[in-house]
Amino acid sequence: MAYTTINKSTDYFNTKLYTGNGSTQSITGVGFQPDWVWLKSRSNAQGHNLFDAVRGVNKPLFSDDSNGEATTTDRLSLFDSDGFTLGSNTNVNNTGYTYASWNWLGANGTASNTDGSITSTVSANTTSGFSIVSYTGTANSSDTVGHGLGVVPKMIIIKRRDGAGGTNWCVYHVSNNNTKVMFLESTSSGISNVRYWNNTTPTSSVFTIGNDSSLNASGGTFVAYCFADIKGFSKFGSYVGNGNADGTFVYTGFKPAFFLFKRTDGANSWGIMDNKRSTSGANEIDKGLKPDSANAEYTGFNKIDFTSNGIKLKSTDSDNNASGASYIYMAFAEEPLVGDNPCTAR
Numbered sequence: 007m008a009y010t011t012i013n014k015s016t017d018y019f020n021t022k023l024y025t026g027n028g029s030t031q032s033i034t035g036v037g038f039q040p041d042w043v044w045l046k047s048r049s050n051a052q053g054h055n056l057f058d059a060v061r062g063v064n065k066p067l068f069s070d071d072s073n074g075e076a077t078t079t080d081r082l083s084l085f086d087s088d089g090f091t092l093g094s095n096t097n098v099n100n101t102g103y104t105y106a107s108w109n110w111l112g113a114n115g116t117a118s119n120t121d122g123s124i125t126s127t128v129s130a131n132t133t134s135g136f137s138i139v140s141y142t143g144t145a146n147s148s149d150t151v152g153h154g155l156g157v158v159p160k161m162i163i164i165k166r167r168d169g170a171g172g173t174n175w176c177v178y179h180v181s182n183n184n185t186k187v188m189f190l191e192s193t194s195s196g197i198s199n200v201r202y203w204n205n206t207t208p209t210s211s212v213f214t215i216g217n218d219s220s221l222n223a224s225g226g227t228f229v230a231y232c233f234a235d236i237k238g239f240s241k242f243g244s245y246v247g248n249g250n251a252d253g254t255f256v257y258t259g260f261k262p263a264f265f266l267f268k269r270t271d272g273a274n275s276w277g278i279m280d281n282k283r284s285t286s287g288a289n290e291i292d293k294g295l296k297p298d299s300a301n302a303e304y305t306g307f308n309k310i311d312f313t314s315n316g317i318k319l320k321s322t323d324s325d326n327n328a329s330g331a332s333y334i335y336m337a338f339a340e341e342p343l344v345g346d347n348p349c350t351a352r
């Protein structure tokens with residue numbers, strides 16, 4: 007499938023910061039109607055809240071714990087044409103608390119997908135290589151689920167939605183091959199077991215799941231967030247740390263706006279860094295949030311530079327740059343280094 011060049015990354019992904027008011031408020035300036043919204047308090051210890059348009063606006067999931075989705079009416083109440091509307095719930099809108107929101111565009115609609123052995127409901131944006139997939143499990147040892155991207159996804163995040171507690175956020179990443187699963191809510195380095203991906207690489211139409219209850223319990227309901235590499239817009243890869251403040255350079259092919267990382271050979275936290283929360287004007291990004299933790303934003307650890315074509319590590323911290331350690335990452339662009347886009351560091 008041929009893709010249209012993305013000239014403006016913020017048409018498909020954008021970070022938006024806001025301050026809570028303890029009442030209802032509309033957050034604008036996202037630049038599009040988002041289909042996936044991930045919220046986290048920066049100033050205080052509060053859990054992550056993830057919402058998507060396929061499951062419904064009133065159903066948050068929480069990346070820092072293993073619970074299923076909640077049903078609420080006072081957290082996120084509407085996906086708007088230029089952002090989203092919040093209720094008064096203190097987890098997403100506490101008076102005076104500062105928050106980050108990460109927003110992705112899907113299809114602003116859904117379609118039934120019968121490509122796999124399990125029929126799925128999909129909101130797929132084939133231009134940006136992102137889809138939201140909802141399905142019901144069978145507990146078969148090898149099932150396939152259609153993702154709607156038209157190309158092979160490089161990263162997939164799956165969470166059981168229904169009330170059964172204690173089920174992992176299962177992460178497939180191309181750099182881990184098809185045997186290993188990692189867990190978004192955990193510092194664990196992950197495990198290798200056939201019951202997750204059935205040791206089968208995703209194709210351009212489906213991903214394969216085994217019979218682990220975290221992603222394929224009989225009658226269980228699940229959501230999957232699927233991502234493909236799009237030149238100049240998104241990149242999913244790996245690197246090896248050097249344990250030096252003059253750290254490894256990771257080439258992405260664009261100026262990053264968002265960087266998620268995780269060590270794969272040690273019990274270290276996931277991290278998220280973006281281009282909106284460090285405002286010194288320099289290249290250095292030094293404010294992070296951890297998907298596996300409710301902790302407030304940290305400063306001074308995991309320092310990196312966002313350059314015109316990638317990421318330069320600037321820390322000796324083991325979370326992102328231990329000597330000889332292996333890491334996976336997900337990155338989205340601020341400015342694509344393709345087409346007619348001039349791109350410079352900050």
